[in-house]
Amino acid sequence: PVAKVRSTAEAVLLHPQSRNAHGPHVILSTMYHPQGRTAFLASDETWRWRFRWLETWREPFWRGLIRYLALNRLRRSDYRFDLSTDLSSYAIGERIGITARVRDEGFEPLLADSYQLTWVAPDGRRSTLQLPREEPGVFGGSLLATEIGPYRFWLEDPADASATPRSPRIVSVSSPSLETDDAVLDELLLQRIAARSGGRYERLENVADLLASFDDPKRERPLDEPEREEIWAGFGPLSLLTLLAAAEWILRKRRNLV
Known part of the structure; x- marks a missing residue:
């Protein structure tokens, strides 16, 4: 196993039990290097996932990982600029975490002290924000979401003012729902x-005791009409009806009327 995850990498999967002095052993991690996102997997035994479950877990894992690495490269219009936010949607009053990765014309990490971010509020107001450098080529900051609606962010190339916005991003801000x-x-x-x-x-488990605690007095309602009893449902009328039906059937059989 590797000793620890690099400061510029992001740990995705950590071992639940095995660890060293730096913390849990890293199973899967990703990072930018040098023009796109790469992944490190500390295991070559994912083929064992096919036991019993066939491709239920192994194929979706590799398909999702490759798509994650490939789409990041395809979506970038300029490999020198990459802008990301910690979330895609926020509640009003939350802070929008912003990270910009910028490289110079030689594709080396930019060493400037800060980098300018351009953003547009939901009401159309356009502003800029200076992102301080966190490490070579990486600039970060945050912005308070004060309005409901879409916020648009992008980077600009100081060497080419006429160029289109670099790595544009849109996040949505909505009312919080507690x-x-x-x-x-x-x-x-x-x-x-x-x-x-x-x-x-x-x-909920005490609902039976709650129902038993209700004091529901007995209610009586006098009947104005006399109680009725259906005569045909008694034994005598039913026997008479059966006897008449049997006599008719016997008479028809004897007279050949059937």
């Missing part, structure tokens, strides 16, 4: 609501 963002049951809040409204809070 109900979907935090779906954990807040029992304390429900208990306070029940207490203030004069109600009672019970968990």
Whole structure:
């Protein structure tokens, strides 16, 4: 196993148990080098995944990994510039994390102290933001999302002002939804609501006790009409009807009327 993941790499899969002084052993990691994204897999035994499950897991894994590495290269209009955000959608009030990877004309990491980011707010207002250098060729910063709608970001080449925007990105900002963002049951809040409204809070497993606690008095309603009883449903009428039907059938058989 490798000793540790590089500072410019991103660990995707870590071993759940095996570790060293630097932390868990890296199983899968990715990084930019030098014009695109590369991947490192610390195992050559993915063929074992075919046992019992055939291609259920192995083929989608390799297909997804190759697509992830290839699409990043195909989507880049200029290999010297790459702009990314930590998320594709945000809630209003959150900070948009921005990372720009820029190389000079010799495809070496740019050593400038900062790099300018151009962005357009949902209302059409255009502004710039200086991203400080985090490491050679990598510049990062953040922007507060104050409006609902799409935010557009791109980089520009200082050596070619007439060039098209480099590595454009669009992120969406929407209203926060506490109900979907935090779906954990807040029992304390429900208990306070029940207490203030004069109600009672019970968990679902205690619903039987809750129903038993209801005091539902017996209700009686007098009947104005006399109780009716269907005569035909009694034993006598039913026997008479059966006897008549049998007599008719016997008579028809004897007289050859069938």
